[in-house]
Amino acid sequence: MLLVFASAKLMAEIFERLGQPGIVGEILAGVLIGPHVLGWLAPSDFLHTLSDLGVMFLLFRVGLEIKSSELMKVGGTALLVAVAGVILPFFMGWAIALFFGQPQIESIFVGSAMVATSVGITAQVLAARGLLDTRAARIILAAAVIDDVLGLLVLALVSGLARGSVNYLELAATAAAAIAFTVLVAHFGTRTVRHVIPRMQARMRVAEAEFALSMTLLFALSVLAVYAGVAAIVGAFLAGMALSESAKGRVSELTHGVAELLVPFFLVGIGLHFDVSSFRNPASLAFAGTIVVAAVISKFLGCGIGALGVGRTDAIRVGVGMIPRGEVGMVVAQIGLNLGVIAHSVYGTIVFMSVATTLIAPPLLKLVFSNPRDTISKT
């Protein structure tokens, strides 16, 4: 823990001094101490657990700063962004993989991995710079939640194809459960929480009752999210958002401490998976390079076009904000590897693409959000 935490903060400090986002330093700290550079640390169950908790608390903290009514306002745009941000990357990934001579099913899997969006990275960058209350940030968050549901369906469909049979009824049920959970919690969560939590808290005698109730809600919605078929972090985000109108500063303060401690484990954890050993020959290097470029361009264009309705500045911001694939892309690669449909080299390429897009996004985000017209889109 010492190694992870201290190296992450040291690299963050170095990057901040170089005028770069500290988050990139923390991920690179993982690459550096990971198995393929210094070899001081390998991914382990323990680190994985802390990493999962880290991203949960990251999104819970982000949720606390977002009112669901404000997210609903940008719902239409977010839906367009998410859908365009799924279609374009999927087909570009598929086509490029076919072009580089990958078999059909592996190409489809590469396409699916390109669909992923790791909202954690963007949210962390925006939260650190106090930009979560901008319209672009809200569109990104809403689109990322929708993207998670769409990504889940693409993955279920592709996994079905890989196994040779797609149960469309089951797929529809999965979709219905995921959408119902997300919409219901987003819509009624705030109201319910606003009525229930303060009353329970007033009657409770245990110390830090509000924090205890908030953590219970966080864990409960994360578990429910997994049952409903979406990611635990979507549940964590929804729990934060449900609490955003009733929770006082105390909950944010205490949660902030937990997030500060655990988020470095999430970032270092991404870096730890970075592996260049599959790129010994020029062909695979060219493939990986093309995939990374396509991953950046396809998300940027797809999501940017989806957001054009709110103006060019915000469309560019949204496009950039959706670029990082982070841990979500890696999970897709892992599933492909477990199903036996992708080769280890393709797995390596997807992981490389996930880390690379995650490293590219923060400096770009800094650039597009430092625009002097920043204040225009704030509410």
Next chain:
Amino acid sequence: MLLVFASAKLMAEIFERLGQPGIVGEILAGVLIGPHVLGWLAPSDFLHTLSDLGVMFLLFRVGLEIKSSELMKVGGTALLVAVAGVILPFFMGWAIALFFGQPQIESIFVGSAMVATSVGITAQVLAARGLLDTRAARIILAAAVIDDVLGLLVLALVSGLARGSVNYLELAATAAAAIAFTVLVAHFGTRTVRHVIPRMQARMRVAEAEFALSMTLLFALSVLAVYAGVAAIVGAFLAGMALSESAKGRVSELTHGVAELLVPFFLVGIGLHFDVSSFRNPASLAFAGTIVVAAVISKFLGCGIGALGVGRTDAIRVGVGMIPRGEVGMVVAQIGLNLGVIAHSVYGTIVFMSVATTLIAPPLLKLVFSNPRDTISKT
């Protein structure tokens, strides 16, 4: 995580309403959901990790409220308390085990387990009631740190006996390393930190630099403590204490959040190990009962006598505060089981004693600290 956290807080709430310390409720929540009652949850590596982190943050938080100069003032009394609190329980445990027909080496092991002190429980009770600034609390904390070093030596000696050979030179080296680490950090820690941390912090650009530095110190001293042969929690406590004079409220706030989240895992973790299945026959029940009574009386008398120099009221408080064996007694039992020197029934008895003393202490603490003369011993 939902199950552990929610059940702990629910039971804490119930106990607070019954006028009992919530901490007892949280441990009983572990007993209740544990393998021997409801069977919903068994101890696992994951829970164990969170539990270890929980007690580390608990003691770090306690350390943050204690100035090392104040702890040094009660050093003499604490040494007496710790030594008397080792000798009396050890010989009572040994004698009772022999009386109940246990072999020599098992009896010695029972004695060693009686030596343990789980300062976490007492510290948590006192911290929750804002009593850490009393003289009795400081004596308890200092004595518990010394007790940890002494307990380590007793255990090393007994393990040597169990393996048939005691290397006295090695034992002396272990003792020297442990004592040197503890004394040096306690003595020079605050000074060094007061000079170094604010300067480093002023130059750092990363967000929450002070928290990042504090966490690095916490992890570093915990790791060093283990290398020096003492428990990681002693390192965590010393790290907190070293920071107590320089750290501002921000670090306490953020650490408080982490502790609030993780401490329930520590408490529930203790309860999870509770096992009554070894007490099917009256003889083993009588043995376990006698051991528990002796564990309470021997620590109370030993530590109370050691603290008589500071007056009867505080002596009683110190005696009660040193009663809980908690996770430390369980670790000794586990070592004995791993070395193959104690039978599973004796292991069960020691664990039973550890949990029972931990459950008995908080209500007693509440009683002896509710004395109207409370204010006299505050500084």
